[in-house]
Amino acid sequence: ETVLTQSPATLSLSPGERATLSCRASQSVNNYLAWYQQIPGQPPRLLIYDASNRAAGIPARFSGSGSGTDFTLTISSLEPEDFAVYYCQQCSNWPLTFGGGTRVEIK
Amino acid sequence: EVQLVESGGHLVQPGGSLRLSCAASGFTFSGNAMGWVRQAPGKGLEWVSGIGSDFKTWYADSVKGRFTISRDNSKNTLYLQMNSLRADDTAVYYCAKDVYRWALDYWGQGTLVTASS
Secondary structure, three states, rough: OOOOOEEEEEEEEOOOOEEEEEEEOOOOOOOOEEEEEOOOOOOOOEEEOOOOOOOOOOOOOOEEEEOOEEEEEEEOOHHHHHOEEEEEEEEEOOEEEOOOOOEEEEO | EEEEEEEEEOOOOOOOEEEEEEEEEEHHHHHHHEEEEEEOOOEEEEEEEOOOOOOOOEOOOOOOOOOOEEEEEOOEEEEEEOOOHHHHHHOOOOEEEEEEEEEEEEEOOOOEEEOOO
């Protein structure tokens, strides 16, 4: 099973700041990695697939990069609605797996 | 508009069975892979099972042999048959649609399954 490790567990930032979230895989997933945002009480929302492709309707301030085992989600300038939990998911090998999540909270 | 509506979740005793359903609309159901993802209270996301448009199926190790995913394209409905339920199966179960290689672009609101005596 491919284990995904997300860091940091919590990121405390202010609106307007840049957020950098990391996801590391225990083995190569090529570029088959997705990122999701989850607001409490709501289902997850797909942000990025194939490591760097924004899903439909996702603002340009969200960007993804990386390949192999190391991936990054960047939010260029945090908006109030971006404070949430973010998960990465590898789409390369069954069983598919999610990372443990990074909470982005208001500082 | 794409809609996914789950149903069937409720309180069940450990060892019991449940069948979850997910009614899909707003897209060509038969042409898309579909999946079930669960989230235990206060915890992260866990893939449960997926089914391709070709009816090929995949399962997490934690549910293999106990859960069965299926689909009825004539009814635009996805199912998850859950047997031998355990306390650690307690979670909100989400139905979701694949957009590309198991990235999930539409999700239902979820249905709560509680396995407890």
